[in-house]
Amino acid sequence: MDPATAMMVGQLGGSLIGGFMGNKSAKQDRAAEAEANRMRMMPYMDARPYTQDMMRRGQGALNSALDAGYYQGPTYAGLNPIQNQAIQNIAGVGTRTAQDANQFMDAGRGFGTNYLDIYNRASQNPLDNAVNYATANTEPLLRAAMRDDYRGLTEQTLPGIGQGASATGNTNSSRAGIAEAVAQRAYDDRSADVAANIQDKLISRSMQADQNQLANMTTANQNLAGTYSTGFGNAGTAADYMQNAGGMLRQEQQGIYDNQRGQFEGNRDYNLDQIMRYNAGILGRTPTSTGGVQTNSANPMMAGLSGAMAGFGFGHKYGPEFAQMFNQPTGGYSYGSGNPGSFERGTYRGGYGGNDLY
Numbered sequence: 001m002d003p004a005t006a007m008m009v010g011q012l013g014g015s016l017i018g019g020f021m022g023n024k025s026a027k028q029d030r031a032a033e034a035e036a037n038r039m040r041m042m043p044y045m046d047a048r049p050y051t052q053d054m055m056r057r058g059q060g061a062l063n064s065a066l067d068a069g070y071y072q073g074p075t076y077a078g079l080n081p082i083q084n085q086a087i088q089n090i091a092g093v094g095t096r097t098a099q100d101a102n103q104f105m106d107a108g109r110g111f112g113t114n115y116l117d118i119y120n121r122a123s124q125n126p127l128d129n130a131v132n133y134a135t136a137n138t139e140p141l142l143r144a145a146m147r148d149d150y151r152g153l154t155e156q157t158l159p160g161i162g163q164g165a166s167a168t169g170n171t172n173s174s175r176a177g178i179a180e181a182v183a184q185r186a187y188d189d190r191s192a193d194v195a196a197n198i199q200d201k202l203i204s205r206s207m208q209a210d211q212n213q214l215a216n217m218t219t220a221n222q223n224l225a226g227t228y229s230t231g232f233g234n235a236g237t238a239a240d241y242m243q244n245a246g247g248m249l250r251q252e253q254q255g256i257y258d259n260q261r262g263q264f265e266g267n268r269d270y271n272l273d274q275i276m277r278y279n280a281g282i283l284g285r286t287p288t289s290t291g292g293v294q295t296n297s298a299n300p301m302m303a304g305l306s307g308a309m310a311g312f313g314f315g316h317k318y319g320p321e322f323a324q325m326f327n328q329p330t331g332g333y334s335y336g337s338g339n340p341g342s343f344e345r346g347t348y349r350g351g352y353g354g355n356d357l358y
Helices: 003-068 081-108 111-122 126-145 147-167 174-281 300-326
Strands: 342-344 347-349
């Protein structure tokens, strides 16, 4: 085989062999990278059917919830008629108790002044008052007590002395005068004793009456103070009743307001809450990564082209040497610069008249 043909054959063969080997190597690299990516993606691919099913079902549940909307039925149980009547009764009791408390306090309001008057009276000397009372009231009682004694003196004793003196002719005698004086003295002594007894009883009665009156006044005034205290206490009780009744009504009204606000906020936020729950519970839990998949950049076509180019260069450089291994040159062929049959820098000079082939 002549050197030109050998070089062409070497270039062609090198291109084919280089392209084949480059293409095959690139395919092997591509297959290896694809297998590695498949192993990396296997957890994701294994979970994908279940994830898709969960997303489909979650989407269906979300749509159902959005279509159903927020609960529109009653959500607050207000006061029933019995409770409302009870509250009104409590309020009525509180009102009437307040009125009674005011009346009690008005009735007992002067107990403090009464205590001052009782104190002033108790601080006085009761004996002086009793003596004055006895002195002012002794005479009528004395006359009544001495009525029989006075009649006996004036109707029996003195007339009897006078009649006795007249009978003896001693009408103006000293004996008759002495007898009348003795009778009068006995009457006066009796009257003085009775008067003293009456005065003593009047004094005792006056002092006892005064003590009883002070005690009764004190007791009555204490009752007035108790009435005032009862009224004062009932005022607080009435306030408690009315406060409790008002608090129940306020709590009822506040419950209505809270329920209305809850209905408004529920209607406003229901769709958003459902979407956020769907996003957090379902979409937020779906895999978003495939586990570091590598780009498979192995290109058999480009690898084959690169291999063919490398083989072409290899064949161009070493083709004549491979041809020499199979064919020895004959006749006028010789290799060397300037000699017939020389192959140098792409020039072949052989025994064909020394013409350059290329």
